[in-house]
Amino acid sequence: MLLDPRPGGAAAVRLLMAAHVVAAFEPITVGIAIGAASALTGYLSYKDLYCRFAECCRSERPLNASALKQDLEEKLFGQHLATEVILKALTGFKNNKNPKKPLTLSLHGWAGTGKNFVSQIVAENLHPKGLKSTFVHLFVSTLHFPHEQHIKLYQDQLQRWIRGNVSACAGSVFIFDEMDKLHPGVIDAIKPFLDYYEQIDGVSYRKAIFIFLSNAGGDLITKTALDFWRAGRKREDIQLKDLEAVLSVGVFNNKHSGLWHSGLIDRNLIDYFVPFLPLEYRHVKMCVRAEMKARGSAINEDVVAQVAEEMTFFPKDEKIYSDKGCKTVQSRLDFY
Numbered sequence: 001m002l003l004d005p006r007p008g009g010a011a012a013v014r015l016l017m018a019a020h021v022v023a024a025f026e027p028i029t030v031g032i033a034i035g036a037a038s039a040l041t042g043y044l045s046y047k048d049l050y051c052r053f054a055e056c057c058r059s060e061r062p063l064n065a066s067a068l069k070q071d072l073e074e075k076l077f078g079q080h081l082a083t084e085v086i087l088k089a090l091t092g093f094k095n096n097k098n099p100k101k102p103l104t105l106s107l108h109g110w111a112g113t114g115k116n117f118v119s120q121i122v123a124e125n126l127h128p129k130g131l132k133s134t135f136v137h138l139f140v141s142t143l144h145f146p147h148e149q150h151i152k153l154y155q156d157q158l159q160r161w162i163r164g165n166v167s168a169c170a171g172s173v174f175i176f177d178e179m180d181k182l183h184p185g186v187i188d189a190i191k192p193f194l195d196y197y198e199q200i201d202g203v204s205y206r207k208a209i210f211i212f213l214s215n216a217g218g219d220l221i222t223k224t225a226l227d228f229w230r231a232g233r234k235r236e237d238i239q240l241k242d243l244e245a246v247l248s249v250g251v252f253n254n255k256h257s258g259l260w261h262s263g264l265i266d267r268n269l270i271d272y273f274v275p276f277l278p279l280e281y282r283h284v285k286m287c288v289r290a291e292m293k294a295r296g297s298a299i300n301e302d303v304v305a306q307v308a309e310e311m312t313f314f315p316k317d318e319k320i321y322s323d324k325g326c327k328t329v330q331s332r333l334d335f336y
């Protein structure tokens with residue numbers, strides 16, 4: 001599923017893509033089994049049955065907005081803005097039978113605040129196999145695009161990869177992690193796909209979803225959250241308008257954002273800048289409890305407090321926000 005960024009990797013990408021298409025649509029044994037089952041049952045369509053055995057691209061399948069809402073509200077802690085924006089963006093996009101461009105979300109925030117976690121929730125709500133789906137593609141800058149001298153090659157590979165996968169499944173999801181570590185310019189290669197074109201070389205990109213994850217702008221978000229805290233205002237009173245414009249300008253002017261002077265921002269091709277607020281002590285405790293629950297353990301409040309207290313908090317004087325968010329909570333819990 002992942003892009004092979006090695007020199008000569010374009011061929012590998014083609015092979016991988018071909019393998020995916022074959023794996024997704026032509027397993028003969030599955031076909032025979034389904035044909036037999038179909039003949040026996042008589043009332044399920046071949047396609048319906050086929051899709052019970054193999055993963056199918058169902059770009060037209062409506063989004064279960066209440067399931068997504070429940071997932072976000074129950075699993076994601078302390079991120080009222082991200083919950084609101086992501087729900088609104090995805091519901092609007094998936095309800096639109098004829099979107100004019102693909103959906104592009106740029107998620108920003110401090111480490112361990114839930115950006116990858118949300119991407120996983122979104123992926124699972126779009127394609128049941130989530131990040132393991134053939135139709136969900138995760139790129140990690142330092143892994144897939146490490147060398148500055150290969151920018152041109154990465155751009156070509158990225159274009160081929162996206163073209164091939166959107167041809168196979170219009171509702172493909174592409175997640176770019178560590179955008180702040182991406183060499184400037186790499187991402188501009190996908191600009192044509194994010195624009196308002198009906199088709200490019202016979203392929204429509206309008207049903208695809210692109211998600212960028214970045215620590216860039218985390219300082220701006222923290223500053224706003226701190227201003228609210230120091231003014232005695234509630235965190236939940238922070239509104240998107242307090243942050244969205246600051247974020248887009250800040251990221252555009254930040255050389256290390258992956259979107260520095262990027263045509264994606266210039267041309268307004270990013271639909272939503274989604275801020276992730278820094279997490280407080282109480283949110284870290286919620287993460288510990290969630291992890292205990294996931295492991296099937298009884299909630300032990302003493303352990304919850306001990307794990308949370310092991311984390312470090314900033315700023316130096318007030319110590320409000322966890323500097324690793326909820327990251328490392330899982331490994332710390334192993335010691336109890």
Ligand SMILES: Nc1ncnc2c1ncn2[C@@H]1O[C@H](COP(=O)(O)OP(=O)(O)OP(=O)(O)O)[C@@H](O)[C@H]1O
Nearest residue numbers: 075076077110111112113114115116117287326327
């Ligand atoms: N807001 C949150 N609510 C619930 N769990 C969270 C939250 N933030 C982080 N977690 C937990 O911490 C783990 C690590 O978080 P995640 O990988 O999503 O952070 P991130 O924002 O992507 O960090 P980075 O910028 O370092 O990649 C998640 O898998 C999840 O279990």
